[in-house]
Amino acid sequence: KQEVTQIPAALSVPEGENLVLNCSFTDSAIYNLQWFRQDPGKGLTSLLLIQSSQREQTSGRLNASLDKSSGRSTLYIAASQPGDSATYLCAPKGDTGGFKTIFGAGTRLFVKA
């Protein structure tokens, strides 16, 4: 059974800092891993998708890495801004049982101006 852990659970930083959000998962049999952003009470916005054969993906100030064998992914946010304040969710998709996606509880980020 896939279990996903995200560390830290919450993070408060001043504007401009570079951040690393961590995600670990117990079952390495995954097809891909997606990072999402969620604003309070809203749906999820996809940030980055890493296929299992890839090591990293980049989009603007965001970079996500994947180490499938060790069951780890990190999301790196460069030069954080107040608009980055949100909850960040890690979601590996399994390759058995119908491509289930299991989410972590998320990291709540607050960037202070």
Place this chain on the structure above:
Amino acid sequence: ETGVTQSPTHLIKTRGQQVTLRCSSQSGHNTVSWYQQALGQGPQFIFQYYREEENGRGNFPPRFSGLQFPNYSSELNVNALELDDSALYLCASSLWGSNEQYFGPGTRLTVT
């Protein structure tokens, strides 16, 4: 915007009632997944539909059921509502396989 829509936006029901939530997939997507997100937690996988059949289910009782229609829109039905069913219900559409999921804005269900 993802092109995935959900209705209604908010809903208040009484314990024991039944509810139907609706989701319209992004154009061209043949797979829909439903998730329940309680306050302060990550989304929990309920089930997934592909070509109108359930294909994968999380740890939810049978009173949670669904449908997928030929146009790939979907419904989530919950019978005998309980207070713990209060949550944000999210649907996500994708192409079958190892592809990116696109989420709708969610339906906030409150059970009193």
